[in-house]
Amino acid sequence: MDFGFSHEDEEFRTEARAWLAAHADPATDRRTWERTLGAAGWIGLGWAESRYGNRAATLTQQVVWAEEYARSKAPPRSGHIGENLLAPTLVVHGSEEQKSRFLPPVAAGEELWCQGYSEPGAGSDLAGVRTAAVRDRDGYRISGQKTWTSLAHEADWCFVLARTDPDSRRHHGLSLLLVPMDQPGRIEVRPIRQMTGTSEFNEVFFDGAHARVEHVVGGEGQGWPVAMSLLGFERGVSTLAQQIGFAEELAGVVRAAAETGAVRDPVVRERLVRQWAELRTMRRHALRTLGGSGGPGAPSVAKLLWAGWHQRLGELAMQVRGAAATVGPTDWSPAAPYGLDADQHLFLFSRADTIYGGSDQVQRTIIAERVLGLPREPKGAV
Structure with missing residues (x-):
């Protein structure tokens, strides 16, 4: 395939390069930087539509933005998990209520996300998930442990793959739940110190953490196909x-x-x-x-x-x-x-x-x- 850039793409490159030159400062606080990106509409270029505060961009323009961002020495992103993993998944599998509730704050850089997939006994073999979500009167109570959770110490929300059918095995009986991280006493985040001396990854412990029933993506028991769809957005x-x-x-x-x-x-x-x-x-x-x-x-x-x-x-x-x-x-x-x-x-x-x-x-x-x-x-x- 001849993957070339059009005249319009090069004009978009000029705009992106000029904006980054004027605003990108490596010393900027990462959460402040997310809000700056969101206010200018630079978050969510690859979403299927632009009605959540993001701007529309073709595939080639998304490539242009990604390349110019990497060249600009702008601060590392804290919002990429919500922007590039959760949001495209909600566009495909989420309800209208879920899209309206969660996509605008992601586009504005106001809410940060982390991914609750891997567990001590279920990393590469994701179907071995044992974190349980038990239905109660108004939602689910989640108990279990996730690990290698990038940016959990900064996140406002976590999308959690959990077993909602206690009698199920492997990829059956799983659901993807959207869980608020601000639940003191019910969610504990422990940084994992790496041999680099830094701690981008974390362990996350859920002890009766609550998720609302309307925050199950794709329906109860449909977690495996939704989770696989989400992983498909990880590399693009x-x-x-x-x-x-x-x-x-x-x-x-x-x-x-x-x-x-x-x-x-x-x-x-x-x-x-x-x-x-x-x-x-x-x-x-x-x-x-x-x-x-x-x-x-x-x-x-x-x-x-x-x-x-x-x-x-x-x-x-x-x-x-x-x-x-x-x-x-x-x-x-x-x-x-x-x-x-x-x-x-x-x-x-x-x-x-x-x-x-x-x-x-x-x-x-x-x-x-x-x-x-x-x-x-x-x-x-x-």
Whole structure:
């Protein structure tokens, strides 16, 4: 597919670039920044319609915005889970009341969301969810634990996959519930400290947390198809923005290789060229996928491509710096018992790339069974 940009797209790029140049400040508080984006209509460009405070944008314009945002050094987003996961799911599966209640605050940057899917015993195998939601007089009481919950410490709401039929098994009897996080004594959020020293992920404990009956998306017992639909929105236009960041990281590794002299090593040069070529390949794959020519296994292929690539880049970043890569910055504080520079953070954080968002093993199984038609993996196989 020839995924080109029209004259109108380039005019949109000029507008987006000018707005970001005038407003993007890396020091801006993230919640304030979400409201700034919302007030200008930049949240929800990819939604099916623009009647919730967002502006309409074509697919190519969504790509333009994602790329310009990545280039602008704007603050990291706190609202992307609500904008890119919950909102498209509500557009497809939600009631009119749910759309009217939840989409405008997301578009305005006023309400932030987190995703209650993974559990200690149900991560990649999501059908093993054990968090229970028991119907009471005016809704549901939720009990259980979720883990690896990104930005739960900032979120106002959580969409929770829970078992509403206690006698059900696997993907049957599940429901997707919209749960307010401000329930002291009923919801506890515990940050998970990573080896980078940061805590983007959390454990979330539900002890009788309440969800209203009208906040079940798609109907009781329909949680599995709704949840799978939601995961389908996880990898889209944002993949191209991610690759802009990857390109900047690669450029930094190339500069370090030149400064240290590692670039004179033919093995290092070959690895640098391979990283560059693979990144170009990933971009073409992402564009084909957005154009509808990627096939049913395209999201799994994309995850396999970028996760391994990014992990190898982190390793290369350490290699080109040699022994100096093991020495941390000199600034220290009790709040940050050890500091990391950008390359060290890249190396440590990227160790998880092949696990989160669906492990490499799970992606290969999806491709094997659902695309290639190979025999299904026996239950209980190690």
